[in-house]
Amino acid sequence: MAENTTEVLVGTGVLAVALGFLAYAMGFGLTGNTSGYELSASFRSVEGVNVGTDVRMAGVSVGEIKSLTLNPETFRADATFSVSQGIEVPDDSAISIASEGLLGGNFVEIIPGGSPFALDPGGEIEDTQSSVSLITLLMKFVSGNDE
Numbered sequence: 001m002a003e004n005t006t007e008v009l010v011g012t013g014v015l016a017v018a019l020g021f022l023a024y025a026m027g028f029g030l031t032g033n034t035s036g037y038e039l040s041a042s043f044r045s046v047e048g049v050n051v052g053t054d055v056r057m058a059g060v061s062v063g064e065i066k067s068l069t070l071n072p073e074t075f076r077a078d079a080t081f082s083v084s085q086g087i088e089v090p091d092d093s094a095i096s097i098a099s100e101g102l103l104g105g106n107f108v109e110i111i112p113g114g115s116p117f118a119l120d121p122g123g124e125i126e127d128t129q130s131s132v133s134l135i136t137l138l139m140k141f142v143s144g145n146d147e
Contacts, residue, residue, distance in 0.1 A: 036082045037121035041095045044130040046077040048106035049097055055081045057110045062087050088118035096129035
């Protein structure tokens, strides 16, 4: 009888902890970065970036990708992303797609410029650098193609 009581208590404890984590995760998702403003950028390639990908400045998460669409006129990927309220992005800033490492995922990094003027909500960062495909780099190295 003591074994059954112990198993029931341990099972109840595990279930309570799992429900606690679930409640925390749902609360965090609902209260995440809801206050902020949106900016946009146009990339040649957004390989490895999806809706929800982190947008960082100096390694600190300041927002996330909200939408990715293909512009049928320029054949570039138009990205809309959020930036936390209170963070002013200089209007001469650059934006690039960076990798967390050889096996890590990609993120979008804002490299602030030196302008005293900030981008208005809805503004566009024009200086962009697209993602670099590791496979493409390896193929260039193997083939000796310097293009």
